[in-house]
Amino acid sequence: MVSAISVAADVLMLGALYSLIAIGFTLIFGVGGVLNLAHGGIITVGAYSAYAVEAASGSIVAGAIAAAVVSAAFALALYRGLISKIRHNPVTVLILTLVVAIITEQAALVVFGGQELVVRQLLEGTVTVFGESIQRNRILVFVLSWVLIGGLFYFVNRTRTGKAILATSMSDKGAALVGIDSEYVYTYTWVLAGALAGLAGLFLASFQTASPLMGRNPLLLSFAIVVLGGLGSIRGSVIGAYLISFLDQITIRFISERLAGVSALIVLVLVLLIRPKGLFGRELVEE
Amino acid sequence: MSGQARSGSKSWADILNPVEMQRHQQVGLLGILALFVLPVVLPAIYAIYLASALFFATFVMSWDFVSGYTGEISFGHGLFFGVGGYASGMLNLHVGIDPWIAAPLGAVAAGVAGLLIGFPSLRVKGPYFSLITLVTPIILISVFRFFPDWTGGELGLVSVGAVENFGAIGPIPSPGVDPYAGYYLALFVFLFALALFVAITRSDAGMVFTAIRADEISVAATGKNPAKFKLFAFVVSGLVGGFAGAMYGHSVGGFNVSELLALLISIEVIIAAILGGIGTITGAAVGGLFFYLLRVFIRNLDTVTVPFTGAEIELVIPLLDVAVGEIYFLLFGIVTFAFLFYLPEGIVPRVVGEWRARSEPQSGEAVADGGTSRGERVVESWTDDLRELFGGDRR
Numbered sequence: 001m002v003s004a005i006s007v008a009a010d011v012l013m014l015g016a017l018y019s020l021i022a023i024g025f026t027l028i029f030g031v032g033g034v035l036n037l038a039h040g041g042i043i044t045v046g047a048y049s050a051y052a053v054e055a056a057s058g059s060i061v062a063g064a065i066a067a068a069v070v071s072a073a074f075a076l077a078l079y080r081g082l083i084s085k086i087r088h089n090p091v092t093v094l095i096l097t098l099v100v101a102i103i104t105e106q107a108a109l110v111v112f113g114g115q116e117l118v119v120r121q122l123l124e125g126t127v128t129v130f131g132e133s134i135q136r137n138r139i140l141v142f143v144l145s146w147v148l149i150g151g152l153f154y155f156v157n158r159t160r161t162g163k164a165i166l167a168t169s170m171s172d173k174g175a176a177l178v179g180i181d182s183e184y185v186y187t188y189t190w191v192l193a194g195a196l197a198g199l200a201g202l203f204l205a206s207f208q209t210a211s212p213l214m215g216r217n218p219l220l221l222s223f224a225i226v227v228l229g230g231l232g233s234i235r236g237s238v239i240g241a242y243l244i245s246f247l248d249q250i251t252i253r254f255i256s257e258r259l260a261g262v263s264a265l266i267v268l269v270l271v272l273l274i275r276p277k278g279l280f281g282r283e284l285v286e287e
Numbered sequence: 288m289s290g291q292a293r294s295g296s297k298s299w300a301d302i303l304n305p306v307e308m309q310r311h312q313q314v315g316l317l318g319i320l321a322l323f324v325l326p327v328v329l330p331a332i333y334a335i336y337l338a339s340a341l342f343f344a345t346f347v348m349s350w351d352f353v354s355g356y357t358g359e360i361s362f363g364h365g366l367f368f369g370v371g372g373y374a375s376g377m378l379n380l381h382v383g384i385d386p387w388i389a390a391p392l393g394a395v396a397a398g399v400a401g402l403l404i405g406f407p408s409l410r411v412k413g414p415y416f417s418l419i420t421l422v423t424p425i426i427l428i429s430v431f432r433f434f435p436d437w438t439g440g441e442l443g444l445v446s447v448g449a450v451e452n453f454g455a456i457g458p459i460p461s462p463g464v465d466p467y468a469g470y471y472l473a474l475f476v477f478l479f480a481l482a483l484f485v486a487i488t489r490s491d492a493g494m495v496f497t498a499i500r501a502d503e504i505s506v507a508a509t510g511k512n513p514a515k516f517k518l519f520a521f522v523v524s525g526l527v528g529g530f531a532g533a534m535y536g537h538s539v540g541g542f543n544v545s546e547l548l549a550l551l552i553s554i555e556v557i558i559a560a561i562l563g564g565i566g567t568i569t570g571a572a573v574g575g576l577f578f579y580l581l582r583v584f585i586r587n588l589d590t591v592t593v594p595f596t597g598a599e600i601e602l603v604i605p606l607l608d609v610a611v612g613e614i615y616f617l618l619f620g621i622v623t624f625a626f627l628f629y630l631p632e633g634i635v636p637r638v639v640g641e642w643r644a645r646s647e648p649q650s651g652e653a654v655a656d657g658g659t660s661r662g663e664r665v666v667e668s669w670t671d672d673l674r675e676l677f678g679g680d681r682r
Binding site: 035082086089090091092094095096098099100102103106107109110220223227231256258259261262265266268269272273276 | 413
């Protein structure tokens with residue numbers, strides 16, 4: 001069963017990668033109540049800033065740092081400059097974040113062109129596992145993703161700022177009563193989500209390619225992931241990411257390449273209809 | 288509010304008498320009149336642009352009818368245009384049904400799609416409903432891609448075979464061949480949708496829609512079933528959207544994913560409605576025309592002719608050194624963004640509000656509920672006013 005191992009390797013790695021994207025998405029929704037459709041745009045920003053810095057400095061580590069920092073700065077600017085002013089109108093938020101995503105894609109298209117760019121891998125070479133050769137880069141991406149996820153769990157559950165984020169996600173009024181500045185918490189989650197999405201963009205680009213529209217498919221998958229796991233639940237996102245990437249890989253390998261992403265979307269619709277709060281979430285409470 | 292609704296003193300003649308109307312309504316009538324005579328003075332190429340703009344405005348109105356009124360934001364209205372168009376196109380291509388008959392059948396198919404999707408998905412609310420509507424057209428596109436022999440996949444029906452244009456009727460030339468006939472067909476579809484939507488939204492049913500947007504639980508408490516009204520709006524919107532999609536396809540002679548189904552279309556429809564003014568229908572019509580023509584204008588902005596000299600200058604962005612035409616979509620996105628951010632209540636409500644503020648400066652009134660945003664007040668007062676005048680609440 002050679003192909004089973006390669007499917008398993010892909011599922012393990014893509015699951016970790018999608019977790020990074022979905023966690024950021026779900027953090028922003030769970031804490032601030034904002035569905036950030038520009039999240040895919042942040043992925044693009046991360047990949048292209050890594051590409052540009054790597055091309056200028058020759059170091060992919062510098063590129064990785066750039067991916068995190070530029071994306072975090074982009075998310076910060078997006079939140080402070082735009083979303084914080086219109087946060088209370090969900091429709092405007094949805095539309096404006098979508099327009100921002102489109103502008104980002106078009107800007108990348110104009111500056112870097114429409115062709116697919118190859119971003120240098122973080123680690124060259126392959127290793128053989130059970131007779132199947134796997135790129136070292138993929139293993140590194142897997143490990144790094146899990147280090148980030150673990151770090152995030154530690155941060156949210158153990159540190160003061162992390163607990164403030166959790167508290168705000170449960171009740172922003174309650175958090176305000178005990179002296180938590182919710183505006184500060186929102187900003188924090190946007191920066192975190194931006195950095196995670198930027199790194200995910202670099203990872204994606206390092207084993208596929210970077211293209212202006214590269215953020216779209218991961219964004220659609222992360223809809224399915226966060227809805228399946230429960231909007232706002234970090235643990236649910238990780239589990240959802242694995243379920244969805246498993247389903248997606250199975251569909252691609254055994255049914256048809258043309259159905260990439262569709263099974264995830266069908267799951268999304270079914271979950272929304274049958275159990276809208278997902279596996280681990282709370283239902284959206286209208287205030 | 289509703290007790291004396293039937294015993295109003297205004298007759299239809301009063302309501303439809305242009306002299307009695309307020310200024311913005313007279314301007315609206317003049318605008319419709321202008322749409323009738325425009326082709327006389329315009330070159331054929333502009334008639335084609337305008338025809339597409341009219342179809343697009345019809346799409347926008349069909350969105351506004353559901354989302355602008357009931358407040359359930361559909362992010363995938365392209366589904367209706369796509370189902371209507373493709374059903375009609377495939378009936379024509381694979382079964383050989385005449386386009387004049389296939390187009391209404393396509394509209395019915397889109398209405399059925401509205402029923403199938405609306406019935407389960409309208410139970411969930413807010414962002415969840417938006418997510419479902421966002422992904423259903425994407426799923427449909429993938430299904431189309433999976434059956435390329437029938438649907439032509441990404442390229443559209445053209446790649447499978449030629450879809451017929453509308454045939455000529457008697458002395459009237461075929462709308463698919465003659466640009467002016469195509470224009471008047473589009474105008475017919477546009478006015479049909481406008482009249483239908485305005486009539487429904489200014490009736491009692493329209494008041495229920497608006498009430499659902501304001502407070503669904505209160506509507507339920509009065510004994511009306513909000514789900515039923517929302518489903519009705521969804522299905523009617525699907526019928527009209529699908530009809531417009533089918534008519535558009537048979538006018539231009541092809542159906543493809545990027546013009547009817549793609550996410551971008553669904554988003555453009557929403558943006559245009561917001562630009563024009565949500566929850567007004569007329570605002571959606573104006574917004575749709577404005578948005579489409581703005582895009583055409585920016586796309587054709589490559590060269591500017593200097594007045595009097597006739598010299599043509601190529602417009603180039605200074606720092607990046609690229610022609611405007613190449614990055615028109617980026618520019619377009621930025622212009623749209625600015626509009627959305629600085630004019631959130633939309634063009635029509637803003638203009639009408641300004642007029643009103645100027646003509647009757649004493650109309651400033653105390654806000655009892657602690658204040659809504661200025662935009663919301665303008666939209667509200669405008670829809671209230673129109674509803675009264677169009678007979679929704681004849682007093």
